[in-house]
Amino acid sequence: MSKDKKSVYKPKAISGYPEWLPEERFVEQQWFDHIRKVFESYGFCSIETPSVEELDVLRAKGEVDKEIYVLERLHKEDDDDSEARLALHFDQTVPLARYVAQHFNDLVFPFKRYQMQRVWRGERPQAGRFREFYQCDIDVINVDALPLHFDAEMPAIIWETLSALPGMAGEKIQLRISNRKILLGLLDALGISDEQKVDVTRTIDKIEKIGEDAVKKLLQETGLSNSNIDEILKLATNKNLSSVEAKGEMMAEGLSELQYVMDYLKDLPEGAAVADLSIVRGLDYYTGTVYETVFVEDPGYGSICSGGRYDDLAGSYINKALPGVGISIGFSRLFDRLRQQGKFDTSRKSPADILMTLPKEEDAEEARKIARILRQRGFNVEMFHRAQKIQKQFTYAEKKGIPYVWLPDLGEVKSLADREQVKADPQHWTPTKDSQNAKVA
Amino acid sequence: MSKDKKSVYKPKAISGYPEWLPEERFVEQQWFDHIRKVFESYGFCSIETPSVEELDVLRAKGEVDKEIYVLERLHKEDDDDSEARLALHFDQTVPLARYVAQHFNDLVFPFKRYQMQRVWRGERPQAGRFREFYQCDIDVINVDALPLHFDAEMPAIIWETLSALPGMAGEKIQLRISNRKILLGLLDALGISDEQKVDVTRTIDKIEKIGEDAVKKLLQETGLSNSNIDEILKLATNKNLSSVEAKGEMMAEGLSELQYVMDYLKDLPEGAAVADLSIVRGLDYYTGTVYETVFVEDPGYGSICSGGRYDDLAGSYINKALPGVGISIGFSRLFDRLRQQGKFDTSRKSPADILMTLPKEEDAEEARKIARILRQRGFNVEMFHRAQKIQKQFTYAEKKGIPYVWLPDLGEVKSLADREQVKADPQHWTPTKDSQNAKVA
Structure with missing residues (x-):
C-alpha cells in the first residue's frame, strides 16, 4: 500500500481556533468532568442551546455586532430570503435569556443551569485571541425576586471549581467581590450626574491596570471636584469593608448585601475571596453583586472568571421580571495558559489503563x-x-x-x-x- | 420588580436546530457518558477539532458543496480577503483526515480516536432534517497496513454501545456487515465495466428500500445480461455466507475477511450482527468491510450507525498510505426518535439527589x-x-x-x-x- 510521491496540500492550524493533541484533550476532559461534577453537586442542571441564534436576537446589544459570525449556505438559492439570518452565538447569556423566555412554562424556578459550550467571536485573526472557545457558565434565574443566597453561593462554587482543577495546584487565585450599589450609591449621594457616573465607573475599573495615581488624573479630567475624587478613591481602595460609612439608602443596601455574601464565604481559605470595592465591571448590565477572579501573582492577566447580578435577563422576550445572578469561566483561555506553562501531566495519549x-x-x-x-x-x-x-x-x-x-x-x-x-x-x-x-x- | 406590559419579541425555535429541556438534556448526558465510557473502555482516545475548516479542505469532495455553511464576519472590512474562507464541518471524517496529517509526528499509530461533536448541514429548512446535530465516531488509522482485528472489533463496540443506551431496551437492532470486495470481485469476474459497477452498487444498495424485483428492473435498464443480473442478485440476497462460491481473488479475499469479522462476533447475542451481502454503501469511499445498523422492526427508517474501511484517508494532505476503519452513530437523530416515542425517563429536571x-x-x-x-x-x-x-x-x-x-x-x-x-x-x-x-x- 505504499504510494507514489505526489503534490499534497499541507494542512495548517487556523488562527484563533485551538486544537489539542490527544494527551492535552485528556486533561481538557478532566477539566470538564471536574467542573460539571462541582456544578451538579450544587444542583445546577445542564442545558445546551444551538450554536446559532437569529441575528436579530444576538444584536439586541448593538456594540457586539463587530464580533458576530453570520452563516451563509454556500449554494444559496435566490428564494432563500424567507428565513431569518442565523449567526453563531458569542456568549451563553443571550442564548440563556432566549431559552428561558421560550421555555418559560416548562421550567421550574429558581432555574439553576450550567452551560459548557463553544462560543465564537468573529475577530480578525491575531495572535493570542481565540475566535472559537469554550465558556463554562452558571446562572440562577428567578421570577420577580431572587434571594441573595444565590449571590453568596456562586463564589463558593467557583472557588471549589477553580482551585481543584488539574494543574491549578500551584496557582494562587483570588475572587474579588463587590456590589455596584455601593459605588453608584456614593455617586448618587455626591450628586454626580448619570453621564459622569459612566465615566467614573469605567475609570475606577482601571485601578488594577493603571494604578491609583493615573486613575486620579483621569477623574480630574472629567471635571469632578477634588473632594469628590478623594471620596470616590477612598472608597474604591478601601480594603476594610466594615470601616466604610454608608451615604444614602442605595449605598447602605449595597454594603449590607456585600456583607451577607462575605459572611457566607467565611469558611473559604484565607484570601480566597475578598471584598474589593474597586471592582465595578461594565455599567449597563450588572445591578448588584459583581465578581472577578485573578491570579494573585499576575493580576495584569485579567479576570479568568467574572459575573454578577442582573435585574432583567429576558425583558425583550417576555413580560416578566427575571432577575438573575451568574458567573462565567473563560475556559479555553485559562486552559491554554496552563498548557503553555507546562502545568499538565500529558503522559496519557490513550485512556487505556x-x-x-x-x-x-x-x-x-x-x-x-x-x-x-x-x-x-x-x-x-x-x-x-x-x-x-x-x-x-x-x-x-x-x-x-x-x-x-x-x-x-x-x-x-x-x-x-x-x-x-x-x-x-x-x-x-x-x-x-x-x-x-x-x-x- | 414588576414590569409594565410592553411589546416583546416572542422567541421561537429555529428549524433544524434541536434544543432540549433540562430533563431531556439529562438523558442526553447519560447517552454521551455511556458512549464515551464504552469507547474509552476499548482504548479509544478523545479528540475534538475546531467547528470550522478551510473551505478548500472541506470541498475536496465536490458533491457535498451544497450542504456547507460558510462563515462571514458581520462587519467584514475590505482588506479581510487575505484569509482563507472558513466553513462549518459537515462530518468528522474530513477533519480527522486533516488532523492526522497535520499532527502526524505527534500521534502514535495505530491511532484510535473517538469524536463526539456537532456537525452542520446547510440544508433548506424542512421538517425532520437536522441542520445541526451530534455525531459520535470511532476510527482507527494506521500507516501502510491496518490489521483486520479492527474491522472486527468495531461492530462489537457498537453493539455494546447501542444496545445499552438508556431508552433502547425495547428496541431490536441489528448490525449488517459486508465486504465490498465480494460484490466488486464478482463484478470484476463477470467482466463488468467500471462505469457499470457504479450503477450496479448504487442499485444493489436499494434492495432494502425498494425490494428485489424493482432492483432487478433497474439493473436490466443498465444493459446487463440477465444471467449476470441473476448472479449478482443471488449473491446480494444470499443469507448464508458459507454457501457463497468465490469467483476470482478479490472476491475470495472479501469473503475471507468477512468470515474473520463474523467469527470474531460469534459471542454477540443471536441476530445482533449478521453478514448481509446486499450492504454496499457509496462506491468511491469504502474499500473493504462495510457496516450498517437498522431497527429490525423498522428497517425503512434507515441506518442509525454506519461505516467501513477506507484505504486512503489523508492522501491529499500527506505522502503516506493511511488506511482506516471507522463507524459513526447518528446521535441526534436517534436520540430524537426515542425522545419523541416517549422512551426516556424525563423525571429529572435537576441533577440534585x-x-x-x-x-x-x-x-x-x-x-x-x-x-x-x-x-x-x-x-x-x-x-x-x-x-x-x-x-x-x-x-x-x-x-x-x-x-x-x-x-x-x-x-x-x-x-x-x-x-x-x-x-x-x-x-x-x-x-x-x-x-x-x-x-x-
Whole structure:
C-alpha cells in the first residue's frame, strides 16, 4: 500500500481556533468532568442551546455586532430570503435569556443551569485571541425576586471549581467581590450626574491596570471636584469593608448585601475571596453583586472568571421580571495558559489503563475473555491488534502512556512505571498505589 | 420588580436546530457518558477539532458543496480577503483526515480516536432534517497496513454501545456487515465495466428500500445480461455466507475477511450482527468491510450507525498510505426518535439527589455543614434558598424531580417516592433501593 510521491496540500492550524493533541484533550476532559461534577453537586442542571441564534436576537446589544459570525449556505438559492439570518452565538447569556423566555412554562424556578459550550467571536485573526472557545457558565434565574443566597453561593462554587482543577495546584487565585450599589450609591449621594457616573465607573475599573495615581488624573479630567475624587478613591481602595460609612439608602443596601455574601464565604481559605470595592465591571448590565477572579501573582492577566447580578435577563422576550445572578469561566483561555506553562501531566495519549498483549494468535480468545472481565470492573482495556514480539507491544504501551500490560499467556500483569511483573487474576487485580497513572476502578 | 406590559419579541425555535429541556438534556448526558465510557473502555482516545475548516479542505469532495455553511464576519472590512474562507464541518471524517496529517509526528499509530461533536448541514429548512446535530465516531488509522482485528472489533463496540443506551431496551437492532470486495470481485469476474459497477452498487444498495424485483428492473435498464443480473442478485440476497462460491481473488479475499469479522462476533447475542451481502454503501469511499445498523422492526427508517474501511484517508494532505476503519452513530437523530416515542425517563429536571431544606434561617449553618459532607461523599445536594414553609420546599423538590429531601433541624431524610422519613447521619446515609431515581454514590 505504499504510494507514489505526489503534490499534497499541507494542512495548517487556523488562527484563533485551538486544537489539542490527544494527551492535552485528556486533561481538557478532566477539566470538564471536574467542573460539571462541582456544578451538579450544587444542583445546577445542564442545558445546551444551538450554536446559532437569529441575528436579530444576538444584536439586541448593538456594540457586539463587530464580533458576530453570520452563516451563509454556500449554494444559496435566490428564494432563500424567507428565513431569518442565523449567526453563531458569542456568549451563553443571550442564548440563556432566549431559552428561558421560550421555555418559560416548562421550567421550574429558581432555574439553576450550567452551560459548557463553544462560543465564537468573529475577530480578525491575531495572535493570542481565540475566535472559537469554550465558556463554562452558571446562572440562577428567578421570577420577580431572587434571594441573595444565590449571590453568596456562586463564589463558593467557583472557588471549589477553580482551585481543584488539574494543574491549578500551584496557582494562587483570588475572587474579588463587590456590589455596584455601593459605588453608584456614593455617586448618587455626591450628586454626580448619570453621564459622569459612566465615566467614573469605567475609570475606577482601571485601578488594577493603571494604578491609583493615573486613575486620579483621569477623574480630574472629567471635571469632578477634588473632594469628590478623594471620596470616590477612598472608597474604591478601601480594603476594610466594615470601616466604610454608608451615604444614602442605595449605598447602605449595597454594603449590607456585600456583607451577607462575605459572611457566607467565611469558611473559604484565607484570601480566597475578598471584598474589593474597586471592582465595578461594565455599567449597563450588572445591578448588584459583581465578581472577578485573578491570579494573585499576575493580576495584569485579567479576570479568568467574572459575573454578577442582573435585574432583567429576558425583558425583550417576555413580560416578566427575571432577575438573575451568574458567573462565567473563560475556559479555553485559562486552559491554554496552563498548557503553555507546562502545568499538565500529558503522559496519557490513550485512556487505556491496561494493554492486553497478544503473545501468539492462539492467545486471542483468552485475551478477550480477560479484557471483558476487566472492562466490566471499570477498567479501560486496549487489545493489542496482532501477535508480535512482546517487547514491541510493551513499547507501544509506553508510547501511548498506558500504565499496565497484561500477559494472557502467563496470567501476569506488568506495571510499566515500576517494572514489576506479578501474577494476577482479572476478577481481583487492582493497580499498585505507586503507579502515578493508575486509575482505581 | 414588576414590569409594565410592553411589546416583546416572542422567541421561537429555529428549524433544524434541536434544543432540549433540562430533563431531556439529562438523558442526553447519560447517552454521551455511556458512549464515551464504552469507547474509552476499548482504548479509544478523545479528540475534538475546531467547528470550522478551510473551505478548500472541506470541498475536496465536490458533491457535498451544497450542504456547507460558510462563515462571514458581520462587519467584514475590505482588506479581510487575505484569509482563507472558513466553513462549518459537515462530518468528522474530513477533519480527522486533516488532523492526522497535520499532527502526524505527534500521534502514535495505530491511532484510535473517538469524536463526539456537532456537525452542520446547510440544508433548506424542512421538517425532520437536522441542520445541526451530534455525531459520535470511532476510527482507527494506521500507516501502510491496518490489521483486520479492527474491522472486527468495531461492530462489537457498537453493539455494546447501542444496545445499552438508556431508552433502547425495547428496541431490536441489528448490525449488517459486508465486504465490498465480494460484490466488486464478482463484478470484476463477470467482466463488468467500471462505469457499470457504479450503477450496479448504487442499485444493489436499494434492495432494502425498494425490494428485489424493482432492483432487478433497474439493473436490466443498465444493459446487463440477465444471467449476470441473476448472479449478482443471488449473491446480494444470499443469507448464508458459507454457501457463497468465490469467483476470482478479490472476491475470495472479501469473503475471507468477512468470515474473520463474523467469527470474531460469534459471542454477540443471536441476530445482533449478521453478514448481509446486499450492504454496499457509496462506491468511491469504502474499500473493504462495510457496516450498517437498522431497527429490525423498522428497517425503512434507515441506518442509525454506519461505516467501513477506507484505504486512503489523508492522501491529499500527506505522502503516506493511511488506511482506516471507522463507524459513526447518528446521535441526534436517534436520540430524537426515542425522545419523541416517549422512551426516556424525563423525571429529572435537576441533577440534585437531595434537596437540603431550610426550615428556619438559624438552620442555615447546620444545613451547609451536612450538605458539604454529602457532597464529599459524591451526592448532588441543592440548598433551598430561603426559609419557607417546609411543604413548599417539598413541592419544589417534587417539581424538579429531586428524590430526597433532608431536614437539618430534625436530622431526618425523606424519600419523596415512598414517602418514608427516617433519621439519617450524613456520613453514612445511603439511598433506599426502592427509589428509582436514587443514585448510589
